Structure formats: structure tokens, C-alpha cells
Amino acid sequence: MFKKVLVAEDLDSISIAVVQALEELNIQVIDHVKYCDEGLLKVKKALMDNEPYDLLITDLSFKEDHRKANLTCGDELIEAVNTFQPALKKIVFSIEDKSYRIKTLFNDLGINAYVSKGRNSINELKIAIEKVFNNEEMILSSDLAFNFNDKSLIEIESYDISILNLLAQGYILDSISNEFKKLSITPNGTSSIEKRINKLKIYFKANNNVHLIAIAKDFGLV
Template structure:
């Protein structure tokens, strides 16, 4: 069984419930983080000390408060963690109900399991932990069992998510191009970016960029 686990969750009640479930699985080294930035620092320190975490369990939504953070959601945390420790197992434990976003978590961030918070979520979480430890398979809560097989869902790429996020921040083409170049992301030419955005508008039947961002937010893509 996993030996060292980090829980990224800002609600004490849920964090305590998850920790209890881990204890019942005979896991003794359990760490907590209420902020994504803190979770990433703990991952970095564990790697530096040569005692890395085996598993990250993270929520997606973290409430904004007086503290300023670089990482504001579970998606950003998992992406940052995977760059540091690609092999770490990851479980998302969330109330997210957008199938597009859930499928993107598997396809673009390489998570191992998604468990919906709810009445029977703790037993499902324990089962997911046991399953991904014993076998290299993708695990979803029962209500989402068909998401990965649903071919009607657009295969949204990480590149598309990046474009949509930059558009949602009000960036124009030239600014998006510069941002992609500075991050080493290709293609980053204005023409290529415009073509990709137009392709997304056609697929989502969006009338313009504002409409595209509105649809993306409704689908939980940004």
C-alpha cells in the first residue's frame, strides 16, 4: 500500500474524513495542505529530501481568501506537480460535474482516478486508492464510468485549454502569441493561434470569442 500521501483540500471536515479513510487502509504518513502553493512546496521538499510522496489526493476548487497564491485550483497544482514528479499517482476528489473537464483531467493531466464527493464517496475513494495501487488503470466514480469511452466528447488538448484560459483573461492574439513563446509552447504564431480558436468556435458553435469563453466556462474547461 502507499506509504506517504498528501491531501490538498481546503475544508477541514473533508480533509479529516479522507485522512480517516487512509488510516483505515493502514497508511500512517499523511500530510495536508489547504493551499495549492503549499502543496507544491511540500512536494518539492519531499523530492529534495529524497522521500517523495507516493500519492496526491486533490480537490479542484479552492476558496479565494486574503492570501495571494500562484496556483489557484487543483488542475494547476496537478500540472505543476507532474512536471516535478511525473510518476506520482494522483486522485481528484471533487464535486465537479462537467464531463468535458473530467475527461480532460485524464487526457491532459494524466490523473489516475476521479472520485465524486457525495454520500458514498469515502468508500469509493478507498476503493480507488486500492485499485490504482494494485493496478495501472484509470478509475472513475460509478456515475462517470462512461466518460472516457464517450466518443462524442471533443478530445480537448492541453494546448486548447491554454488558449481558452488566455482568452478568458482578455489577451489578444499578439499577447497570446508572446505568452506561448515565453512558455515554449508551439505552435505560437498568431496565424496558427487564430486558426485554432476559429476551429474551437466552429465546434462549440460559438458566435465570437466572448461566446466561446462563456461556453468554455459552462463546460468547466476554464
């Protein structure tokens, strides 16, 4: 079993439950942080001391307070940790249930498991920890059921997500173009954006923009 684990969680009630679960698994060293910046510092120091962590368990959302933060969410913590210790095993423990975002965590950030917070989540977390230790891949808690091989969720790019988000907010074609120009997102011409929207309609078999947004919401893309 893992010997040294770092837990990044800002809610005491949840962190206590997670730490208790880790103790039941006979993990020797358990450290807990409430801030992502602090978590990264601990990872760095552990590496410098030649006593690296074996596992990181992190939430995605962290509430803002008076303390200035460079890393504001679990996604950013994982990305930063990957720079210094890419081989570190990573489990996300979060309430987030959008399939696209979860798949992005696996595909882009290389997490090993995703456990959804819920009624039986601590037991699910313990199962996930054991599976990660045994080098199983792409582990999901049992309440999350979707196919990792679904190309409609893998091939969608961040550019498409930006278009879908703006469409969902009621932006028309010209407005999307202007917004993309402000953000230096390319291509930002109305013709290119319209072609992309039409491609998305074909891809998802949507009859119109409203239908497209409805489908995108069902997939958790917006």
C-alpha cells in the same frame, strides 16, 4: 498499500473524513495542506529528503483568502507536481462533474483516478485508492458514467472551447474575433472562426448556434 500520502483540501470537514479513510487503509504517513503552494513545497521537500510521497489526493477548487497564492487550484498543483515528480500517483477528489474537464485531467495531467464528492464519496475514494495502488488506470467513481473513447470529447481542442464559451455568453462573430485578437489567440479572423463554428455544428449535428451551445452544455464543454 501506499505508505506516504499528501492530501490537498481546504475544507476541514472533508479533509478530516479523507484522513480517517486513509488511516483505515493503514497508510503510515498522512500529510494535509490547505494551500496548493504549500502542497508543492511539501512534494519538493519530500524529494530532497529522499522520502517522496506515493500518492497525492487533491481537490480542484480552493477558496481565496488573504494569503497570496501562486497556485490557485488543483489543476495547477498537479501540473506543477508533474514537473518534479511525474510518476507520483494522483487522485482528484472534487465536486466537478463536467466530463470534458475530467477527461482533460486524465489526458493532459495524467491523473490516475477521479472521485466525485457526494453521499458515498469516502467509500468511493477508498476503492479508488486501492485500485490506483494496484495500477489500474482511468478510474472513475461509480456516479460518473461516460465513455473515455468518445471522440467528440477527446478531439475538441481548447480553441473550440474558447469559441463555445464566447458563443454561450452571446458574442457574435465579430466580437469573438476581437476578443481573440486581444488575447492573441489564433486564428482570429472572422472567416476562420466561422469555419470552425460550422465544423462544430457538423461534428455535433447541431442545427444552429443555439442548438450547438445546448449540446456543448450537455457534454459539459461550457
